[in-house]
Amino acid sequence: MPLDPSFVGRTYPPTAPYQVGREKIREFATAIGATDPAHHDPEAARKLGYADVVAPPTFPVLLTMAASRQVVEDPDLGVDYSRVVHGDQRFAYVRPVVAGDELVCANEIEEATVRRGHGFLTTRTEVTTVAGEPVVTVWSKIVVRGEE
Amino acid sequence: MELPTKTYRITRADLVRYAGASGDFNPIHWSDRFATGVGLPGVIAHGMFTMALVGRAVTDWAGAPDAVVDYNVRFARPVVVPDDDEGAEVVVDAKVREVTEDGLTRLDLIATCGGEKVLAQARATIRAPR
Numbered sequence: 150m151p152l153d154p155s156f157v158g159r160t161y162p163p164t165a166p167y168q169v170g171r172e173k174i175r176e177f178a179t180a181i182g183a184t185d186p187a188h189h190d191p192e193a194a195r196k197l198g199y200a201d202v203v204a205p206p207t208f209p210v211l212l213t214m215a216a217s218r219q220v221v222e223d224p225d226l227g228v229d230y231s232r233v234v235h236g237d238q239r240f241a242y243v244r245p246v247v248a249g250d251e252l253v254c255a256n257e258i259e260e261a262t263v264r265r266g267h268g269f270l271t272t273r274t275e276v277t278t279v280a281g282e283p284v285v286t287v288w289s290k291i292v293v294r295g296e297e
Numbered sequence: 298m299e300l301p302t303k304t305y306r307i308t309r310a311d312l313v314r315y316a317g318a319s320g321d322f323n324p325i326h327w328s329d330r331f332a333t334g335v336g337l338p339g340v341i342a343h344g345m346f347t348m349a350l351v352g353r354a355v356t357d358w359a360g361a362p363d364a365v366v367d368y369n370v371r372f373a374r375p376v377v378v379p380d381d382d383e384g385a386e387v388v389v390d391a392k393v394r395e396v397t398e399d400g401l402t403r404l405d406l407i408a409t410c411g412g413e414k415v416l417a418q419a420r421a422t423i424r425a426p427r
Contacts, residue, residue, distance in 0.1 A: 173318075176317075176318045177318045177319065179314075179318070180311075180314040180315045180317070180318035180319070181315065181318075181346065181349040181350060181352075181353060182305070182350070182353060183349075183353050183356070183362070185356065185362040187362040187363065188362055197361070197362075197363060199363070203362055203363050205349060205352060205353070205356070205362070206349075206352040206355070206356065206365040206368050207345055207348050207349040207352050207368075210319065210345050211319055211320060214319075214320070214321065214345075215320070231335070234372070235344045235345070235372050236371065236372060237369065237370065237371045237372070237418075238344070238345065238348060238369065238370055238372070239367070239368065239369030239370075240365070240367070240368050240369070241366070241367045242365060242366045242367065245362075245363045245365075288369070
């Protein structure tokens with residue numbers, strides 16, 4: 150089923166809150182080799198003015214990739230996930246993600262087009278605290294490869 | 298202005314570790330059988346892992362782990378990671394495109410593997426350390 154431009158503007162209900170854990174940030178930072186003490190040591194993070202350890206810039210993809218399932222698995226869209234490749238990714242920050250944050254993701258479809266047989270689907274995810282404070286806006290474009 | 302080149306080596310062990318940390322267990326990132334079965338040349342790094350390494354370069358250049366205010370990439374081609382001790386090498390370069398009046402620095406980023414560009418239209422905006 151090709152992507153239908155009428156899906157542009159479709160919004161999805163906010164996801165259940167994600168509790169950002171100190172150990173998860175440490176684990177993620179270690180996995181990407183990010184050794185800055187502010188990713189690992191709460192005291193170092195506090196010296197920068199944060200309540201707890203600070204996540205590296207691409208950390209929010211943990212939340213947004215899980216949240217995007219509600220879009221990709223929307224039966225109306227009919228995306229064949231086995232044909233999906235990641236196209237573009239962007240993070241626009243209000244402030245970094247910090248351990249202790251409780252974050253929710255709200256998805257909106259910004260682009261749904263077909264070009265040369267391939268589908269292009271761009272999702273914008275507003276990541277906010279449960280109180281509604283904006284933290285980061287995340288754009289993710291996936292390409293649904295057409296049949297060869 | 299050009300910033301000092303940074304080089305990162307990616308082995309299969311790194312992909313396993315990143316899969317666990319990120320929760321992205323797509324078998325194209327750990328199974329040769331699966332990866333070649335869907336037409337890839339072999340196991341490839343998570344695009345988000347490559348983006349994370351380049352993000353590391355950006356925060357290192359910025360001198361602050363919280364300096365990134367905007368960061369975007371296009372995944373141009375996959376980083377193929379052979380099952381050996383050498384793995385793949387990603388080279389990251391950047392040049393300053395603009396310094397704004399309110400203290401933001403805009404960087405143009407280039408990430409290559411084996412001389413081929415793996416990220417395209419990669420840009421970051423950073424602010425000065427507090």
